[in-house]
Amino acid sequence: MSTVTQFSELALSKPLLSAVKSLGYDQPTPIQQQAIPAILAGKDLMAGAQTGTGKTAAFALPLLQLLSETSNPENHIRALVLTPTRELAQQVYKSFVRYAENTEVNIVVAYGGVSINPQIEALNKGVDVLVATPGRLLDHVIKGSINLSQLQHLVFDEADRMLDLGFKDEINRILKRVPINRQTLLFSATFDDAIFKLSKNLLTEPELIEVNERNTTAAKVEQLVYSIDKNRKREFTSHLIGAKNWQQVLVFTRKKQTADELAKEMCKDGLKTEAIHGDKSQGAREKALAEFKAGKVRALVATDVAARGLDIADLAVVINYELPFVAEDYIHRIGRTGRAGNDGLAISLVSPQEEGLLTAIEKVLDTRLLQQWFPGYEPDLEKSLDAAKKQRRGGSKKRARAKALGNAKRKSR
Ligand code: AMP
Numbered sequence: 001m002s003t004v005t006q007f008s009e010l011a012l013s014k015p016l017l018s019a020v021k022s023l024g025y026d027q028p029t030p031i032q033q034q035a036i037p038a039i040l041a042g043k044d045l046m047a048g049a050q051t052g053t054g055k056t057a058a059f060a061l062p063l064l065q066l067l068s069e070t071s072n073p074e075n076h077i078r079a080l081v082l083t084p085t086r087e088l089a090q091q092v093y094k095s096f097v098r099y100a101e102n103t104e105v106n107i108v109v110a111y112g113g114v115s116i117n118p119q120i121e122a123l124n125k126g127v128d129v130l131v132a133t134p135g136r137l138l139d140h141v142i143k144g145s146i147n148l149s150q151l152q153h154l155v156f157d158e159a160d161r162m163l164d165l166g167f168k169d170e171i172n173r174i175l176k177r178v179p180i181n182r183q184t185l186l187f188s189a190t191f192d193d194a195i196f197k198l199s200k201n202l203l204t205e206p207e208l209i210e211v212n213e214r215n216t217t218a219a220k221v222e223q224l225v226y227s228i229d230k231n232r233k234r235e236f237t238s239h240l241i242g243a244k245n246w247q248q249v250l251v252f253t254r255k256k257q258t259a260d261e262l263a264k265e266m267c268k269d270g271l272k273t274e275a276i277h278g279d280k281s282q283g284a285r286e287k288a289l290a291e292f293k294a295g296k297v298r299a300l301v302a303t304d305v306a307a308r309g310l311d312i313a314d315l316a317v318v319i320n321y322e323l324p325f326v327a328e329d330y331i332h333r334i335g336r337t338g339r340a341g342n343d344g345l346a347i348s349l350v351s352p353q354e355e356g357l358l359t360a361i362e363k364v365l366d367t368r369l370l371q372q373w374f375p376g377y378e379p380d381l382e383k384s385l386d387a388a389k390k391q392r393r394g395g396s397k398k399r400a401r402a403k404a405l406g407n408a409k410r411k412s413r
Helices: 012-023 030-040 055-068 086-099 117-124 134-143 158-164 167-177 195-203 231-245 255-266 282-293 327-334 352-365 379-410
Strands: 045-048 079-082 109-111 127-131 154-155 183-188 207-210 221-227 249-252 273-278 299-302 317-320 344-351
Touching: 012 055, 030 055, 030 183, 030 207, 045 379, 055 079, 055 086, 055 127, 055 183, 055 317, 079 134, 079 249, 086 109, 086 127, 086 231, 086 282, 109 117, 109 317, 117 134, 127 134, 134 167, 158 183, 158 195, 158 327, 167 195, 183 195, 221 327, 231 255, 231 344, 255 273, 255 299, 273 282, 282 299, 317 327, 327 344, 327 352, 344 352
Parallel strands: 045 183, 045 207, 079 127, 079 154, 109 127, 154 183, 221 344, 249 299, 249 317, 273 299, 317 344
Antiparallel strands: none
16 A cells, blocks of 8 residues: 555545644544545445544545535435444534535534434534434434435444444444445444444445554553552542642543542542533533533543543543453543554553453453552552452352253253
8 A cells, every 4th residue: 555644645625635734634644544545435444443543534534525526405414424422423523513614514413412403403404414323313313304315425433332332223223214325434443243243234345444453552552550459549549640740631430420429539639520421411521521621620530431432632641440341441441542643641440359350451452461559559468369269269159050050951951
């Protein structure tokens, strides 16, 4: 493949080039270099790219180019971008609008958790590109406020997360409403069997593009793992943020309740902190995110679902307060930092009970993540040994139970 280094070499129109220039993008990122020509050539795409690699522009720019080349007198929806979360929908929408500022292309966003009527009004004004979450899209389809029969381009953004969040049925229902003859672009940070299966149903002779090795973390993110007791994590988190004078830190928890409790405690420690998760209203999530972005809130505690797709420029530090249950989520989490070529730091706090989760992450990454102690926060070894013993006992009990069940089954055959 030839090495394209300038946007001007990518066969994009002047209005798009000037939008990109005004955003300060000097050169296309690797995913943009590869995806833009393929999309302009009308190919289906299966692209492995994490958020932060510039993947939104990688599909938005060529789609805007193709859509600007023809008119849309009957106001049909011509491109649909599906995203797993509301936050990602908003972000993709905002990026699209910025890239399209010098064109006539109309872009509308539709996601749940907010009133449907303003979306219907926006749709009625005419739309070329619709960015939507699957559930709300189907609400619109049922209400008759949208018609996908003339769709030309279908994009799945963060397809892996769409499957994780259980959108398979919704996706199948949507596919029944769109023309078979269309261009389909599938973006996914991670690839597993489920994604390959989905891609087989969706794509026709796709071009495969991978800018990072499969299931790897963003290249410039330094990963530190601290072994620490569970009950000292909160104190340590506040201490680290204060001692290092970090001004914008994204902290991950597994549960909504932990996110809320931790945010409250960190506020008591003198750090302005907000929590963001699925139980918060859309308004509250947006407000917290806006304050965090504006630097009014120093730490944002988020669950995996809420944080997926967040684009926060120059986010330097991510703290995994708890390791995720799903190992691939680790990649998504730490992909919040080290974006667009910046350096990033990802810190994981691992209690003895989480050793198994760390091993699973190491397997997915195919790397060893060395654990270290932070002076003053070393884990209580006696307790760790007790926890390990308990885990082993639990494991052997489970094995004994499984064995007994197996015997019982064999007997009953
Ligand atoms: P994305 O992966 O689409 O979420 O993009 C991540 C960040 O990279 C966003 O803040 C974009 O504005 C930025 N970005 C996208 N393309 C480029 C580029 N060619 N040069 C510099 N920044 C970019």
